[in-house]
Amino acid sequence: MKKTVMRSYANLIASVGVNIKKGQEVIIRADLDQPEFIAMLVEECYKLGAKKVEVEWNFQPLTKIHVRYRTQKTLSTVENWELEKVKYRLERLPAMIYILSEDPDGLAGMKQEKYAKSQQARYKVLKQYLDEMDNHYQWCIAAVPGVKWAKKVFPNLNKSQAMEKLWEAILYTSRADKDPIEAWKQHNEELEQRCNYLNSLNLRKLVYKSSNGTDLTVGLMEQALFMGGGEYSLEGNFFNPNIPSEEVFTTPKAGEADGIVYSSKPLSYQGQLIENFSVRFENGKVVEVKAEKNQELLQQMVTMDEGAAMLGECALVPYDSPINNSGLLFYNTLFDENASCHLALGRGFTNCVKDYDKYTLEELRNMGVNDSIIHEDFMIGTKDLNIYGITTDGQEIQIFKDGNFCI
Numbered sequence: 001m002k003k004t005v006m007r008s009y010a011n012l013i014a015s016v017g018v019n020i021k022k023g024q025e026v027i028i029r030a031d032l033d034q035p036e037f038i039a040m041l042v043e044e045c046y047k048l049g050a051k052k053v054e055v056e057w058n059f060q061p062l063t064k065i066h067v068r069y070r071t072q073k074t075l076s077t078v079e080n081w082e083l084e085k086v087k088y089r090l091e092r093l094p095a096m097i098y099i100l101s102e103d104p105d106g107l108a109g110m111k112q113e114k115y116a117k118s119q120q121a122r123y124k125v126l127k128q129y130l131d132e133m134d135n136h137y138q139w140c141i142a143a144v145p146g147v148k149w150a151k152k153v154f155p156n157l158n159k160s161q162a163m164e165k166l167w168e169a170i171l172y173t174s175r176a177d178k179d180p181i182e183a184w185k186q187h188n189e190e191l192e193q194r195c196n197y198l199n200s201l202n203l204r205k206l207v208y209k210s211s212n213g214t215d216l217t218v219g220l221m222e223q224a225l226f227m228g229g230g231e232y233s234l235e236g237n238f239f240n241p242n243i244p245s246e247e248v249f250t251t252p253k254a255g256e257a258d259g260i261v262y263s264s265k266p267l268s269y270q271g272q273l274i275e276n277f278s279v280r281f282e283n284g285k286v287v288e289v290k291a292e293k294n295q296e297l298l299q300q301m302v303t304m305d306e307g308a309a310m311l312g313e314c315a316l317v318p319y320d321s322p323i324n325n326s327g328l329l330f331y332n333t334l335f336d337e338n339a340s341c342h343l344a345l346g347r348g349f350t351n352c353v354k355d356y357d358k359y360t361l362e363e364l365r366n367m368g369v370n371d372s373i374i375h376e377d378f379m380i381g382t383k384d385l386n387i388y389g390i391t392t393d394g395q396e397i398q399i400f401k402d403g404n405f406c407i
Contacts, residue, residue, distance in 0.1 A: 001167040003040075009171060010041040012180040012243065014048055017140030018095040019239045022049030025094035029056045033101040033146035041097070050095075060106035060271060067115050075114065076121035086129045093235070096139040101146035104331035107271020115270065116300055123373045131361060135351050138239035141334055143170055152331050173323045173335060174244040184240065191228035195248050197407060198226040198316075198389075201397060205390035206252075206314055208341075210382045212262045216281065218314055218343075219256025221368045222392075223354045226250045226316075234357055246323065246338040249315035251348035253368035255284030257311050261343065265329060265336045265379040267298075273331065274298045279345075279378075285309045286345070302345060307372030313344035319381055319403030333377050340381020341400070346372035 014020055026045045030038050038055060045053045067075065150162035157165060168177075175183040203224075208216040228248035230240045260280045267274040277291035277298055286302045286309040289295065302309045315337065323330070323339040330336050348370040350356050356364060365371055387400035398406055 001164065001171075005171065005177075006037055007040050007044070008180060009174070009176045010037065010044045012174075012176050012184070013041060013097060013099075013140055013142045014044040016181060016184050017142060017240050017243050018097055018138040019237060020045055020048040020050050020095055020138075021237060023051045024049070025092050026050045026053045026097065027056065027089070027094045028053065028097045028099060029058065030099040031058050031060070031101045031146060033149075034099070034144040037144050038099065041099070045097075054094075058102070060102055063271075064107060064110045067110050067118075072114060072117060075118035078122050078125040083125070083129075086126060090129050090133050093133070093137040095239075096137060098139070098141040100141065100143040100332060100334060101149060102271070103146060103148035104152050104268050104273055105271065106148065110271065112270055112272075112297060112300060116304060120304060120373060135234050135356075137235075138233055138237050139241055140239060140243060141241065142174070142243040143332065143334055145170065149332070153328060169326060169328055169330075170335075173326060173338075175322075176243075188229040188240070191245075191248060194405070195226045195228050198248065198250075198399075201389060202392045203389040203397075204392050206399075207388040207390065208259075208261060208380065208385065209388075210262070210380075210385045212264070212382055213278070214259075214261045214380060214382075214385070216257065216259035216261045218311060219253040219284075219368075220250065220314075221253045221353065223367060224250050224253070225352050225354050227349075227352055231351065242334065242338070244323065244335065244338050246321045247315040247317045247342075249313055249349075249352070251350075251352035251369055252311045252314050253284075254307070254310045254312075254348065254370035255368070257281040257284045261380050263378055263380060264340055264382050266331060267376070267378045268331055268333055269294075269297060269301055269376060272297055274301075277378075281311075284311075301374065301376060304346075304374050305372055307370050308346050308374050310345070310370045310372070311343055312346045312348035312370045312372065312375055313342075313377065315342045315344070315377070316387070316400065316405070317341050317381060318405055319383055319385070324381075336379055337377040340379050340403070341385060341387070342377045342379045342381065344375055344377045346370065346374035346376055 042053045145166035150166040154162040171177040206218045262278045275293040280288040289298045383403045389397045
């Protein structure tokens, strides 16, 4: 990929994604696949006035080695220096950039139960600080190609060809291949209009039906808001958390979901793919999961804590979306979730409540915002998916017909 195009993409992430403010600190988390691009991204952050930019590198093979050789106690321990780092970030509120490029199968063979238990233990220690940071800082998740990821998406091409094709796909679906800044300005305006209309309907339920067997009813909070595209932090900074993003979404009411839903794309979870699965709900909670591949991993996911078995997000994405129209299966949730409608198990978004800043976190939880260690999106959109909204006064409004918005 041309360096000029890569730099333009880096600028998009820094300026439109996290929207760095002068004097702000920035933390970039990335895998080892694209050091040249990360260097460009660091420089673009400084050009926008960042005071300090730090890069935290990830490497899947190391994660597997740590899980294999460390004791359960060592894996689960949050060291004092880690706590101090989190407290520092709570005080400084750095902009956070997450650059994805990992192998979709990169953690296959790892001791998943051991890893899950360590995550649960660490989360209990860190949770209070993470809750305090929520909605106070800008963040953005974007992606660059990794060789193994590229070969997964384009198995019939050699490494260099696969990398180039994945670059092209990422830039196209991220609206970064022509005039990125203007494209995102228009895109945000369109998503805002769609959210405004949905919010005017006073919906209290969403009903999903598809010929694959999906038949699910989800309850919504009275104060629920649909959001999409860019959003504001409590400090008043506008940012775009996902590049790409095609969704408008809301936080459903925890404990109100009944029926069954079938996946339409594989779910990448903990470096492994869960494929062809279904999730059944009763009284708001998962009571049964089935999967052709990695059913045990799916079961582990929904039992991470009490909230992991309840919904935290309902997202509406047209089947006729740029990502879906590309004809590619990315094996990456950031992209595949923006190809079709999806749901998320686990933690809900507190800012999907009207005037959320006027309530305590406990009050928001009591309203129905789910709490959990996880937030895992899984895709349910199909070509014939129909979605109906039930309003406060019981009126039924069709929102999706044959996979696309009809409003």
